[in-house]
Amino acid sequence: MTDNAFGLIYTGESNMQLRELTYSRSIAAVPFAGRYRCIDFILSSLVNTGITNVGIITQKNYHSLMDHLESGKEWDLHRKRDGLFILPPFVTRDNTGIYRGTVDALRSVLGYIRRSAQRYIVLTGSHTIYNTTFTDMLAQHIRTGADVTIMYNEEAGFDPEDQYMDLRLTLHESGRVTDLQLDPYRPLSDLQSCDTYVMEKTLLEYLIEEAAAHDYTDFTRDVLLRHVDSLKIYGWRYDGYVARLNSLTSFFRHNMAVLERAVREDLFNREHPIYTKVKDEAPARYGQHASVRNSLVADGCVVEGTVENSVLFRGVHVGEGSVVRDCILMQASDIHSGSELNHVILDKGVTVKNSRRLAGYDSFPIIVRKGSVI
Amino acid sequence: MIKKRMVAMLLAGGQGTRLGVLTNRTAKPAVPFGGKYRIIDFPLSNCVNSGVDTVGVLTQYEPLELNGYLGNGSAWDLDRNSGGVYVLPPYVKGSRGEWYSGTANAICQNIGFIERYSPEYVLILSGDHIYKMDYSAMLRHHMEKRADATIAVLQVPMAEAHRFGIMNTDAEDRIVEFEEKPRQPKSDKASMGIYIFTWPVLREFLMRDDRNQASQHDFGKNIIPAMLQDGRRMFAYRFDGYWKDVGTVQSLWEANMDLIKDEPELNLGDKDWRIYSRSAIMPAHYMGRHGSAVRSIVTEGCNVDGAIRHSVLFAGVTIGEGAEVSDSVVLPGARIGANAVVNKAIVGENATVHAGAFVGAPPAENDPPYDTSLTGDITLVASNTSIRPGARVPAGMIVNADTFGGKEG
Numbered sequence: 187m188t189d190n191a192f193g194l195i196y197t198g199e200s201n202m203q204l205r206e207l208t209y210s211r212s213i214a215a216v217p218f219a220g221r222y223r224c225i226d227f228i229l230s231s232l233v234n235t236g237i238t239n240v241g242i243i244t245q246k247n248y249h250s251l252m253d254h255l256e257s258g259k260e261w262d263l264h265r266k267r268d269g270l271f272i273l274p275p276f277v278t279r280d281n282t283g284i285y286r287g288t289v290d291a292l293r294s295v296l297g298y299i300r301r302s303a304q305r306y307i308v309l310t311g312s313h314t315i316y317n318t319t320f321t322d323m324l325a326q327h328i329r330t331g332a333d334v335t336i337m338y339n340e341e342a343g344f345d346p347e348d349q350y351m352d353l354r355l356t357l358h359e360s361g362r363v364t365d366l367q368l369d370p371y372r373p374l375s376d377l378q379s380c381d382t383y384v385m386e387k388t389l390l391e392y393l394i395e396e397a398a399a400h401d402y403t404d405f406t407r408d409v410l411l412r413h414v415d416s417l418k419i420y421g422w423r424y425d426g427y428v429a430r431l432n433s434l435t436s437f438f439r440h441n442m443a444v445l446e447r448a449v450r451e452d453l454f455n456r457e458h459p460i461y462t463k464v465k466d467e468a469p470a471r472y473g474q475h476a477s478v479r480n481s482l483v484a485d486g487c488v489v490e491g492t493v494e495n496s497v498l499f500r501g502v503h504v505g506e507g508s509v510v511r512d513c514i515l516m517q518a519s520d521i522h523s524g525s526e527l528n529h530v531i532l533d534k535g536v537t538v539k540n541s542r543r544l545a546g547y548d549s550f551p552i553i554v555r556k557g558s559v560i
Numbered sequence: 561m562i563k564k565r566m567v568a569m570l571l572a573g574g575q576g577t578r579l580g581v582l583t584n585r586t587a588k589p590a591v592p593f594g595g596k597y598r599i600i601d602f603p604l605s606n607c608v609n610s611g612v613d614t615v616g617v618l619t620q621y622e623p624l625e626l627n628g629y630l631g632n633g634s635a636w637d638l639d640r641n642s643g644g645v646y647v648l649p650p651y652v653k654g655s656r657g658e659w660y661s662g663t664a665n666a667i668c669q670n671i672g673f674i675e676r677y678s679p680e681y682v683l684i685l686s687g688d689h690i691y692k693m694d695y696s697a698m699l700r701h702h703m704e705k706r707a708d709a710t711i712a713v714l715q716v717p718m719a720e721a722h723r724f725g726i727m728n729t730d731a732e733d734r735i736v737e738f739e740e741k742p743r744q745p746k747s748d749k750a751s752m753g754i755y756i757f758t759w760p761v762l763r764e765f766l767m768r769d770d771r772n773q774a775s776q777h778d779f780g781k782n783i784i785p786a787m788l789q790d791g792r793r794m795f796a797y798r799f800d801g802y803w804k805d806v807g808t809v810q811s812l813w814e815a816n817m818d819l820i821k822d823e824p825e826l827n828l829g830d831k832d833w834r835i836y837s838r839s840a841i842m843p844a845h846y847m848g849r850h851g852s853a854v855r856s857i858v859t860e861g862c863n864v865d866g867a868i869r870h871s872v873l874f875a876g877v878t879i880g881e882g883a884e885v886s887d888s889v890v891l892p893g894a895r896i897g898a899n900a901v902v903n904k905a906i907v908g909e910n911a912t913v914h915a916g917a918f919v920g921a922p923p924a925e926n927d928p929p930y931d932t933s934l935t936g937d938i939t940l941v942a943s944n945t946s947i948r949p950g951a952r953v954p955a956g957m958i959v960n961a962d963t964f965g966g967k968e969g
Contacts, residue, residue, distance in 0.1 A: 220844030221860070259634070445846070454843040464635075464839045468828035469595030469859040471820070472868075476854055484844035485596070485860050486829065498844070 191306040193232040198245030203433035211250040214312035220484040234458035239268035287403030311381035315429040332420035337382040350432035353379035363419040564677040572687035581942035589687030610695035614643035662777030684755040691803040708792040712754035724750035840875035908943035932956035
């Protein structure tokens with residue numbers, strides 16, 4: 187079954203709430219949990235399912251993403267038969283290269299979809315992080331005879347500030363979806379889509395062509411919502427950890443959640459590991475006066491100061507006498523001596539010189555743009 | 561086959577008996593080192609960083625792990641259309657087949673491999689040294705001197721020179737005499753076991769040596785002396801960086817400890833001379849609420865809830881709450897239980913030290929006798945061994961049973 191499916195990841199989401207994180211990169215390339223990019227999770231989940239044909243639709247700012255994915259070798263997708271296909275926009279007679287929405291984007295890659303030999307497609311976005319395999323979802327899809335199966339989980343809290351592509355499912359006890367709400371003002375259900383769909387690829391082809399004929403632009407709003415009654419849409423429940431990078435605050439919160447053992451064990455399940463680009467950094471080094479508690483520390487870090495409740499990406503340096511609390515320091519951040527950072531997100535390559543003080547709050551972390559010097 | 565200017569041959573055949581249980585199921589070059597490396601990563605990375613892209617790895621002992629580790633060489637960028645890394649075990653040739661009987665014999669049996677690339681020079685390396693070195697600079701030296709052979713040398717303290725192969729040279733650094741472990745050394749230039757030979761010359765001497773029944777077919781004992789006797793142009797190439805032979809338990813432990821000095825001589829973070837390795841697929845390591853680490857290196861996949869002092873943790877090591885690990889090297893996947901103490905030890909891959917156990921305890925009078933000739937005061941726990949809860953392993957002991965200590969069952 188799993189060898190009869192292929193994956194298609196749409197990375198064109200744009201979300202202003204992620205602010206500086208996505209100035210120069212797509213959401214898929216946003217760094218996460220010390221050494222990963224957002225897309226590593228969905229890509230590894232597809233690969234760990236046994237899927238060997240994966241397309242990635244890119245829209246803009248995809249340089250960083252291509253640099254990360256290279257030939258797909260790290261995910262075992264560097265293959266003669268199938269493998270990784272990066273699908274950037276291109277201009278033709280009926281394609282301007284700028285997608286107005288997901289329907290446009292999917293339509294422009296219909297050639298890839300048609301060429302793919304597998305019967306089923308696992309269609310996903312790129313801003314949702316989880317670690318699973320789709321074997322059970324595909325099996326359920328076939329067993330129920332569904333037209334479309336939507337992966338969902340239960341989210342108790344609702345924060346309108348943190349809403350982005352929030353698709354809510356109302357289910358009949360048979361598991362069939364009876365109502366879908368997109369970005370509701372008042373959600374009728376706690377069941378939230380994980381932005382992951384299974385269907386037969388021929389159905390997708392039909393739905394895309396039909397939507398394009400009506401000049402519809404958004405796959406979720408214009409296709410799924412309109413077809414709740416006419417298509418057999420089912421939900422597939424997922425009970426593992428799900429991190430939706432909806433905003434800077436949720437980015438901060440989900441990185442911090444990885445400090446909890448249960449979340450770490452779920453996201454980094456050894457049965458199906460998360461693959462990422464290897465950097466060949468030396469192991470992390472702790473100095474004479476290092477004090478580190480409740481933190482995630484990647485290879486290549488040199489810690490000589492104090493670090494608490496923080497996530498340190500590869501190659502971060504924390505100098506002697508500096509104190510870092512509740513922070514996310516991305517790759518190659520360099521904190522010199524005697525500085526204090528509190529609730530701060532440093533994007534890649536930020537330098538903080540001696541004796542600086544920066545403080546945010548957990549509902550409002552400060553973010554410092556890539557490459558800044560403070 | 562595309563011609564290569566220089567081909568490297570890495571002598572990895574050593575059984576490494578002086579490393580005790582660390583080489584139970586693995587060839588010496590595959591022994592873990594420095595948190596995420598194996599010994600062979602150093603010569604291989606040096607090759608790639610020096611522009612040498614064809615490497616033959618000569619091994620005849622437990623090749624499985626080494627083979628699996630090297631794979632297609634992609635971790636070192638050695639997956640090439642032409643060249644790359646090859647494991648070369650002995651094989652049957654016609655009706656004749658034999659094990660490698662010496663370092664020179666190993667090269668001699670693989671003349672066919674070398675000739676595929678029609679090289680002008682051959683670089684001979686060994687698989688038990690930790691160092692960073694630019695072989696292309698050594699090759700330039702070799703070419704400038706129009707040498708037949710160039711031997712890398714390191715200045716050692718005169719008092720220790722008797723432990724090495726010593727090169728006696730003239731003012732031009734031309735080698736006039738070679739003495740293996742001389743009782744009264746005349747020079748402090750010790751051979752590092754790194755040679756560049758002009759290939760046609762070496763080929764001739766290998767063939768000649770092969771016909772000599774009395775020869776031990778060894779570079780140091782036979783080939784180098786024979787070339788000297790023949791008046792060949794042989795030069796010493798001085799090297800002044802960090803270099804360490806890690807052929808013994810003591811030196812392997814020391815070399816690991818060298819990495820956690822405040823200013824380590826061997827900089828593993830050098831972006832221009834990276835040491836490549838096959839990385840474990842694991843998340844960043846987690847320092848727990850009760851964890852602490854001082855003067856230590858910790859690799860990805862670790863979970864540290866105890867206190868680490870002056871130690872090296874490899875990938876995927878777990879340190880339980882209240883545990884204390886000091887002056888130790890903990891190899892991949894090992895687990896140290898709650899409140900256990902590990903002191904000046906090397907804990908093998910996937911070994912388990914259960915709660916409250918004490919590894920490296922001060923020796924007591926009623927300890928049964930055990931052999932410390934390989935270990936000195938360093939305690940060695942073999943891979944996959946389990947130390948029972950509360951058990952006491954005295955300093956210098958080698959633990960090589962499935963389970964150790966406490967009551968059976």
